[in-house]
Every structure is written in structure tokens, then in C-alpha cells.
Amino acid sequence: xxxxxxxxxxMQVSYFSILDALEGHNKFEDLLSLxxxxxxxxxxxxxxxxxxxxxxxxxSEAMMG
Numbered sequence: 001x002x003x004x005x006x007x008x009x010x011m012q013v014s015y016f017s018i019l020d021a022l023e024g025h026n027k028f029e030d031l032l033s034l035x036x037x038x039x040x041x042x043x044x045x046x047x048x049x050x051x052x053x054x055x056x057x058x059x060s061e062a063m064m065g
Contacts, residue, residue, distance in 0.1 A: 003015075007044065008043075009050075009051070010051075011043045011044055011046060013042045013043070018038055018042060019058075020041075022037075022059065022062055025037060027063040027064070031059060
């Protein structure tokens, strides 16, 4: 299990918050629709947008493993 850390500084969204937002989603869903779902639940990447790539990477890793 990975350590929790802040991914989105603007909205103070943590790694675990992103994983929680993915609960119940099918791992075969489109990556962009998963990003939209995570963004709607956590508001990550709605400030400066600097965490976009990090959030996408976390979603990709979570859905693959």
C-alpha cells in the first residue's frame, strides 16, 4: 500500500481521495471519463491544472493494478 500524500495542492486532494473517487468504477471505462468522475468528486485539477498529469497517472495505475 502506498503512502498518502497531497496530489492537488490547490484543492488539497490526496492520493487516497483519488482512489476513493474511483471506487465502484469499472477498470475498462474510458480514462478521460474516469478523470471527469474523479474531478467531479474531488475538484482536483480545477485550480491551476498543474496536477492533471499526476492525477491521470494515478488513475491509470489504479485501474491497471
